[in-house]
Amino acid sequence: MRTIRIIEHISLDGVIQAPGGPEEDPESGFSHGGWAFPHFDEEVGKAIGLAHPDGSDLLLGRRTYDIFAAHWPGQTDAMADNLNNARKYVATSRPDSLMWGPADGLGANIVERLREIKAGIGPDLIVWGSSTLTPVLIASGLADELVLLVFPVLLGKGKRLFSGTAAATELQLIRSKAAPSGVIISTYKPAGPVRTGSF
Template sequence: MRKLKIIEFISLDGVIQAPGGRKEDSDYPHGGWTVPHADPAVGEAINAAHGKAFDLLLGRRTYDIWSGYWPKVKDGPMAASLNGATKYVATHRPDSLGWGPAESLGADIVAGVRRVKATDGPDLILWGSSTLTPVLLEHGLADEVLLMVYPVLLGVGKRFFSAGTPPRELALVGTKAAASGVIISTYRPSGPLRTGSYDDPA
């Protein structure tokens, strides 16, 4: 069975919108907020998480943004990996997946992800999508979460863990502070949320 890894650039206040540039979302006022904090350690962490080969799990908006950029990039291992990966897309318009190889997850996203995970192939990488993330966590489909937390407060924007995210606990399995101030942390889902009270007897 394939593993599914969620990778995300995230601000201190949880925003993930348009991290790489203003063109990613022309309506967002702070596009490109990761750029001033570029750091080789971030690239190394991404490469390690991707492994030697991977396929992509993408929401429709992320797919559309990336399909307008990555096919035009002809040089570099990242472009080759992303363009060559099979893209499994949550979409109601499967006939418009021009950046291939690509497949629709189907009408039932949970069933579609389970189907893909059960096939032979490389690990699946999810980038972006505040919509897909809570669904994957709720149904126990995410195996790993890699967060690159940037030392910025954005105030507004789409958040990675949206209001629909189910209560869960994550186990920290690795963390590193980059020279730029970015905190790179890897988590694995570890079960339902536990609660308690400091007033309870030991």
């Protein structure tokens, strides 16, 4: 059984759009691209390294795949080697255009295909960004871990992690750490439906 781990850079108000650079994703006039960079420190880098071990495969939405494909082939560090060599599983209706490989489209029934992949033998499957795919993974019970790197910024607008599409789900906190830069790194596992009560 393979582990599906979601890693998200997220602002305090839930925005995940374009954390890595100004040109990463300017859709809808988003003008704060690169908001995560000023708060990136050694502890954040260590947390990412632990969450994304060498040899992992990637599981990506199409937009995130395209963003990564435009950036990582031109980089030469250890993370670039990790990502460039990884097998990429991509939610897309255009599998023939997956030039950054090795890459496989997930087909029309994403959940069914991912259940097959997850049941097989292989390395961890790492999800970055992919705000459309992430709620599907959690709602279908496919996500094993959610690693949130919460940055001390408020962005006001931009693509949000769930945008009202997630099923009502509880999460169990596995570990949490504050980096010197103010980034809170928390790892969660899905813990079933939301419970309710009264005070």
